[in-house]
Amino acid sequence: MLQERVPDLSRSVTSLVEPDRVRREVYTDPDIFELEMQRIHERVWIYCGHLTQIPKAGDYYTVQVGRQPMIMVRKSDGGVAVLHNRCPHRGNMICGDLKGNTGEFFRCSYHAWTFHHDGKLKNIPMMESGYQGTRFGKGNPDCNVKPAARVEVYRGFVFASLAKDGPSLKEFLGPAIVAFDDMCDRAPEGEVEIVPNCFRVIQRSNWKIFMENQLDALHPSVTHQSTGRAAHEVEKQIAKKTRKGEAPLSYHMLSAFATVTIDKWDGFQTINYPHGHSILTGYMGLRPQDPDTLAYDKIMIKKYGKKRFEEIIGVNIHHVLVYPGLSVQSPLQQLRAVRPLGVDRTLTEIWHFRLKGAPEAIYRRSLAYYNLVNSPATLINADDLENFWKCHQGLASEGGDWVSFHRHYGRDLEKNGVVESAPNMGTSEAPMRNQMKAWVQYLQD
């Protein structure tokens, strides 16, 4: 059915998306979902994981690229491979666990076919007696586990693309590469390592609803009012009780959701790049002067020199969005990867990273944000997820045909394909318009 509709759908994407508004079917039509999996998620660079998740040869993590179950594995030569999680014999999944160590080779649980870490066939039981004279056997590439068409690693972050051709990872990321540079540069050793825990949360909505929320600078003070207010009250009580008159920074991270009001959010800025990527500049650029921060600053200055240190720490980013499936908060060393499960179901995998060489207190500060905002008992995302579900329910109804992206439309500043929100218009819906522009281009290709 889809195949019959594909030519139709790709012709009609332009009628589904206008510069300032989008048809509801874009979020709810299962055939459009299939098409965007084919033409976006299974072509572009998708984040698989970090090298420090798989330090030893044979270590693996299973990961979903588009709709495809894949395995990210550390090879014996130290490199990394991303393979389809499918035995070429009868199609059995090779790894049934989320993660593990496969030893020196993969072994299919069905008929004991074995494969090297790069997916090449190692052995088939009864290779001689059973397969002699058939077209199957060693040397036939059809007997290998199929690898991702392309794999690239940038500063430890592993990406795979299922398309043979296309831009390199660096070309694809463009200026959004700052997500990884900003995160790693803040480490005295210039690298981050994974904190070995993944929070996995399912939202009952289309994946794009999540992506469009990430840089929506108007929503925090509305959606997260309750937590922001509650945290602000407790923050004030703690401040009153302590000698220095200050509550831990984690309370500020929460109370800011309410105390940073809509007009203040307008003072921030979004910068929107080709391929749908965006940056939100903003309030995380604050520079506390507590002893922990000062100790960290000292280590950093010793490592990088005063000038370079100021450059690193001066990068004023709240959030980087790598379209279509990655939301990175580099100053807090966390990352959310989006795995679409269906047109109305989306999994987010949420990771935290440690700045190598930074004091423990710095790690614990961002860990507090990871736990409070991003755990499955989140004080923040609980209300986002509620909105996402309600959005999807509304869009699935026939109460209207369009989603509006008109906020500050026509006022953004465009130069060389980069769209910046205008001064004091940081809540512009430019990131959503930018994502849909990329979406149309991908679907028409």
Added chain:
Amino acid sequence: MPKNDLQHDVEQFLYYQAELLDTKQWQAWIDLFADDGIYWMPPDASYKTWEGQPAIFAEDKNLMNVRRGRVLHPDAWSQRPLWGTNHLVSNVSIQKEHKNGDVEVRSRFHMMELRRDDVRHFAGSYLHKLKKSKAGYRIQLQRVDMTNAQAAYDYVLQVWV
């Protein structure tokens, strides 16, 4: 104290703790904790301490008050729909009894949650470190190990389990 009475008292305390959650008496529930008490839900049963590690919950009384303030706020959108829980606590086993009357106790729970028309089930084990005080037991540590700690959460947990 004779063993039977101790077992009975500890069980009654655990039932009361669960009852306060199910009847949404958040302040009374928080008051069960010692001033430096901790509510902890690790993401993995192998974790030994709540400090310095990822945690589904790791809350002192201040953070509990943030969560209480949130769920009682009129703009806590996700709290608005019909929502309720029902805990069953069982398999209560006293692990340690200190001379001063403090105890460590393990138990198992099953919680059914209703939100709108959806039912979810959560199960797992509790470890309670209880301090004996004049007013009865106070919780020094409530460790909650969910059976599904490592599994994906379909939606999230809004309050304590």
